Amino acid sequence: MNVLAEGFAQQLRRxxxxxxxACVDHRFVHEIFDGTLDDAVxxxxxxxxxxxxxRFVALLGAAxxxxxxFAPRVRLAQFAAMITSDENTxxxxxxxxxxxxxxxxxAPALTQPTQALRQLMHDAAQSLSYANCIAVLAVAEGxxxxxxxxxGKKHVPLPARFEHAEWIGLHANxxxxxxVGWLRRELDRVGPQLTDVRRAExxxxxxxxxxxxxxxxxxIYD
Numbered sequence: 148m149n150v151l152a153e154g155f156a157q158q159l160r161r162x163x164x165x166x167x168x169a170c171v172d173h174r175f176v177h178e179i180f181d182g183t184l185d186d187a188v189x190x191x192x193x194x195x196x197x198x199x200x201x202r203f204v205a206l207l208g209a210a211x212x213x214x215x216x217f218a219p220r221v222r223l224a225q226f227a228a229m230i231t232s233d234e235n236t237x238x239x240x241x242x243x244x245x246x247x248x249x250x251x252x253x254a255p256a257l258t259q260p261t262q263a264l265r266q267l268m269h270d271a272a273q274s275l276s277y278a279n280c281i282a283v284l285a286v287a288e289g290x291x292x293x294x295x296x297x298x299g300k301k302h303v304p305l306p307a308r309f310e311h312a313e314w315i316g317l318h319a320n321x322x323x324x325x326x327v328g329w330l331r332r333e334l335d336r337v338g339p340q341l342t343d344v345r346r347a348e349x350x351x352x353x354x355x356x357x358x359x360x361x362x363x364x365x366x367i368y369d
């Protein structure tokens with residue numbers, strides 16, 4: 148392999164390939180595709196995952212503010228509109244179907260992986276570094292594209308229940324594929340412009356985000 152020929156996004160992905168692949172091949176992924184995911188597990192997952200939306204939208208806002216060009220601001224704003232509409236609506240409908248009471252939707256006890264991921268998003272946003280923001284976004288969305296859109300499951304019928312099928316569909320569609328591809332191209336674009344210190348900082352955010360995503364998947368079965 149010619150490592151020097153790799154873009155920054157691929158370098159980052161390769162640096163934490165074990166944790167990345169563990170997420171893509173996770174028990175949660177297989178069970179949601181099979182439609183066998185236990186309601187209690189899905190409830191824990193969605194309740195904790197919903198606590199990221201506020202910090203995630205703030206992270207998108209920080210990326211918009213720190214972007215070096217106008218075009219990225221437009222792309223990020225379009226994605227923010229999807230998160231605050233289609234994805235938010237999915238959560239609310241799923242909470243209704245799974246019988247999640249309002250206090251658990253809005254102010255549940257946060258698990259350690261949830262707290263750590265929220266803090267990472269907050270720290271990346273507060274850094275006001277476009278590269279740090281894009282690095283965390285590329286993990287949060289790229290990992291989900293890779294598990295939801297993997298070749299081995301593309302021709303498998305979606306599960307019957309909307310709570311399973313729509314969560315897959317939100318992360319395996321042309322709009323989402325395009326956005327993740329764009330995030331990776333942005334990492335490739337800005338990476339060579341960074342100083343060694345800034346590049347190492349962005350890489351650290353990326354690796355930590357992947358490690359925490361793996362912990363998040365694991366802990367919903369505890």
